[in-house]
Amino acid sequence: MFKPLIFYIGLRYTRAERRTQFISFVTLASVLGIALSVVALITVLSVMNGFVEQISARMLSMTAHATMTGKYGQLDDWQALDQKLANIPHVQGAAPFINGQVMINADRRVSGTVLTGVLPDKEANxxxxxxKMVDGKLGDLVAGQYGIVLGAELANYLGVMMGDKITVISPQVNSTPAGVVPRMRRFTVVGIFKVGMFEYDRNMAFIHLDDAAKLFRMEGAVSAVRxxxxxxxxxxxxxxxxxxQFAGEYAVSDWTKAHDNFFQAIKMEKRVMSxxxxxxxxxxxFNIVSTLIMVVTDKRGDIAILKTQGLTSGSVMGIFMVLGTVIGLAxxxxxxxxGVLLSLNIADLIHAIEEATGFKFLSAEIYYISDLPSKLLWTDVYGIAGMAFLLSLLATIYPAWQASKVNPAEVLRYE
Structure with a gap:
């Protein structure tokens, strides 16, 4: 079978000889070093992709894909907009809401919270x-009964349970004979939800849209439509x-703008980690450099003989580049x-280690994500493989160039 000379010799040098066992060991170490680094890079990026996917899914489960409001920060006739949106392609649902910053007081504990007024039957759209409800139902919010649904972390911090009374304090004020006092209203806890993200579970609460309109003095209007x-x-x-389409009649934004900082931070973190x-x-x-230099030193006599038989310096350089390329490719x-096998099975592997050692890596009592997620992206795999191979190829240039500079007269003088 035909084999070009430089490929034949380069591949022959990859096989171990008795007097070059140490060089073969160093070569094997170079191969394993590249392999382990590639495995680590693929696995870490896959785990990061898994975490990002889970966090994004939880975040977007509570976030509207798009939001429309009026020019002055509120909608006075959201029903008309709702009817218009029903006939627009790509729109699957819409729901009005009123939100504002409030203080919630329960006994001696107070917490700042984003309070959102919703229509339970439309919010599911x-x-x-x-x-995400763990106690009660969102449908238990009834206009005029002043019920409230709290995030699990917020309820835990306030020390309240189903049926407990809390006081909601609005930043708006009432003028009374005793002076200016904040608006307050007693609410009953009728539900608790848990998304699995601190941002929502600790800082959000829901009430009925009509109750929110009274609390924030927005009768007949809403903040926006999701x-x-x-x-x-x-x-x-x-x-x-x-x-x-609406020609400036409404202000429109989407989820990418609302959470732009978060997703930009994730991209930057992934880039830096890569x-x-x-x-x-x-x-x-670049361990290949030391390996090839040792091979060049060991094969100086062979190189000299090959050159005396007419092999050019470029061909000698090609022989050792083939050798380094084979190491990098392997x-x-x-x-x-x-890396692919580990990324696809890392969750099962972690479970097996936890069962064998009795140690929980991601405790559900501490972390919101108790299982190690992994999402393998083939674009990452292709990029990592290409970069690893390119670095391996670059590492062969200097030793191969040194081999091409061997002077046959100087080497054979002492043979």
Missing amino acids: VSEVAQ IRLDNLLDAPRITLALAN IILLLMVAVAA GTALGVVG
């Missing part, structure tokens, strides 16, 4: 709060089309296979 779209990822384009782990790959890849391939 735009959020999943009704599915909208659910058929394609979450297409929200920016759809909201732009809505803004153009760079840090790529340095591990670079260190492992390490990258092993790393990709190991």
